[in-house]
Amino acid sequence: MFQIKQVLVTTLCIAFYSNFIPAQIVEGKDYSALSDVDHTFDMAGDDIFGQRFPSENFTYIDKVTGIKVNALTTSRHSNSKMYQTHPQWTADGKYIVFSSNRTSTKDNWDRQYYAVSVDNFEIVQITTGKGGRNLHLGWHKNVAYLVKENKLIELNLEKLLADSEHNSVKSPEAYERLIAEIPDSIKPSGIGLDAKEESAFFSTKLNEENHAIYRIDFKTGKTSQILEVPFRIGHLQNNPYVSGEIMYCWETGGDSPQRIWLLTIDSKGKVSNKPLYEERPNDWVTHEVFMGPDKVLFHLMGHIDRLKKNQTGIYSINLRTNELTFHGQSDIDGGYWHCNATPDGKWIAADTFDGKLYRLNASNPKDTVLLTQGHRLLSTSPFSKEAHMHQSVSPDGKWVLFNSSLLTDNDIMIVPLTN
Template identity: 70%
Template sequence: MEKIPTSFSLILMIIIPLLSFQEAFSQVVEGKDYSSRVNVDHTFDMAGEDIFGQRFPSENFTYQDKVTGVTINALTTSRHSSSKMYQTHPQWTSDGKYIVFTSNRTSRENGDRQFYAVSMDNYEIVQITTGSDNGNFHLGWKSGNAYLVKGQNIIELDLDQLLSDSEEDNVGEPAEYEKIIAKIPDTISPSGIGLDAEETSVYFSTKIEKHRSAIYKTDFKSGNTIKLKEVPFRIGHLQANPYVSGEIMYCWETGGDSPQRIWYLTVNNDGSVKNRPLFEESDSDWVTHEVFMGPDHILFNVMGHLDRLRKNKTGIFSLNIRTGNLEYHGQTNGGGYWHSNGTPEGNWISGDTFDGKLYRLNASDTTDVTLLSQGHRLLSKSPFTGEAHLHQSVSPDGKWVLINSSYFTENDIMLVPLHPANSED
């Protein structure tokens, strides 16, 4: 056998220990292999890296409400600020398998928030957006897509495929899931997209000048953007009817009370537009937080937290937008109700208060009111504090209420059973 040169032996003596050290540093310590737990250190995301499709271990923690005894599921519990989407938009993917939320757990250096999907099966979390400018985001009503605006581009995100690939640890580049389906003219700055019920177009508002805004529609097939309506106030909380194509609800946004809060715009088949106020207000009405409750009803709150507002009834109301029939669903003590959301068929309503109490209301019986949970705004007795706004959403199947909460951290998202006696432990 040929003798190995002395110089090569020396090289091997140097390299082999180095390779062993590298293995020990990354996976093996004192003879024990930790490679199967390689992702555990991502639990609190110390690095804050913006990585499209990355997965985070479950953070969920269940506890019993100390007042009601109801089991609450905190879906996020890390050090970061995690928030559900606004209650005007869908929270669950169309198949009900994931809840989508926003968080600052990545890209903290520049303040960007990303969107994430938490599994309803194992509560693991997946990052589904990347980069900056992700504010205009909307889940599909029926499809497995999501829609977002980046710059002037309207992008269709194949969320079903992304989530499936993430489960298999086989996520590609963002371009493999994102498709530009329309471009908004450079002269328009889109804000607050609403997705049409048929998922063939989006509506959005834009500020023209200080006291003037407009609503536009962009059609996916033609790519055309048209102005639907111009109004002499700031538009806020634009939302499309999830069940009926061509219908949009929006509000006169002031950051507080407004002369006439709720407005409804209908686009007819011939392209003509009808714009009208809903629930015409008196001077002493402070209306807020309007949402759809099925195809023909909206739900909203008339604030009662100030003495001057109590000349008329305050509390939660629903309105039939076809007939104009108004129904009263009650008021609670203290500062009164704040937000509301209902089951699609309109049988049950969820209302919350400034101090973080969450109630279930029977829509047909104002005496049938149940406290579900409390303590989600521990320090607050008014709306004007820094703690989380619950902004509750009822799941499409009517089983759950998704809320923001300051019970554990600055802001977490939690699931509360709407009917605790019927829910599984």
């Protein structure tokens, strides 16, 4: 009986101390209030689903523009925003999702996805293990879609983030819903999400010459091929506003014969495929993104002499009329590089190779404002190791999110688009 009581008391003590932080008294001083500092970014290395990191937020005034810049990450690791073709903010606007190698080790070098609060800037790890790539945030729901071991998974971010805040995170499976199992013979690359959030799309390599696009139906779980082309497919993205419209590019890692393509699926399931902005011999098209429901924004590179035979810079093309609109070009050598726009199409965010970020009035190429600079201090061309800014405009049109090499190799920062 005594042994049973002793075991019970021991168990209760363990339970008590597992729920409360023990006092850390050294030389008569209590350090328990600072017990969480050992979770800072420089000391974390464990892959723990749902773990929290304290804010790394650092604000400064750009010495050239006078505008306040907010560095959301400042760690010694590689922290990168997602590609600008995809949503960066959760549907409720409360978190920004990014990737980082902060839990990587010498023996387990892998990146995970994290969500940083736009309120208190605390960071939560939202993926774990290997194979969780091709993440796409929901357009309308606080979820993320990702492919793990050829399974399309819906991750309940709203529940996960709430549980993390209350230190009650469950196993990863508790937040996952299986949507579809992709046949093992298919290797998904990239993921796009239809505007109605009822289907997803991805590309895959068929052989050395041909690539294909597949569709996953959320209701049936069926995976079906909808297109095959004789080139490598890259940067697949769905129109966030119009169901059944998918833009993708002829990917070469550089210039391509015809970069931008538009695939459409009508209400009867008929598939159509056509090139957008048919290129001239000395055009180098890059970094295409949707600009509202009816336009695509892209850039004509101007960083080498042969390209300057044509007008280079940022353009948009109307998907319904094919009308082409010029939005301006930088006087700096090489011109603009990446581009993104507010949902209403009024403002454009454009950057240069040397790390300057500008706001352009979409209706007036001469109305240009420098927002911030210094984010690629060593670069005057795209071919360097410094971060590609890959800027994205927030859904409310108020902020620009971008990568920066100002503080470390790669951090994510935000700056107000308009004052």
